[in-house]
Amino acid sequence: MITYLYWIAVISVAIFVFWGVGRYLKWKAGLIGGLAILIIGWGMYFFHYEQHFVKNFGGVMSIAVPDGQMHMQATWKDDNLWIENYDPKTNTCIFSEYSKGSLLEGRVTIKNCNPLMPKTE
Secondary structure, eight states, X not given: OHHHHHHHHHHHHHHHHHHHHHHHTOHHHHHHHHHHHHHHHHHHIIIIIHHHHHHHHOXXXXXXXXXXXXXXXXXXXXXXXXXXXXXXXXXXXXXXXXXXXXXXXXXXXXXXXOTTSOOOO
16 A cells, blocks of 8 residues: 555656646756656665565565475565575575665575475485
């Protein structure tokens, strides 16, 4: 819900700047101002607010499990989301980090982990 409110606010401000500046000054300046608001709003969301909204306020975020892998768990470490998937073809567990803005994402691979297999002795 908070994600939708954020985008409604950003688009409303962009339209207001476009209309206000365009009507009272010049339409070209209004268009540039409105586009600047949209670009800044997108950058702020993508590089800062997306995971903050999801973790703290129940925002919206979608992540797809890669083909051939099985999802096992997800956890938060600070403001970064870690996803654990299992690849049965290579018998590996893969921990993937989703950080703000998709910068500095980590990946940890555990070989021969057998998470879904019963132990035979």
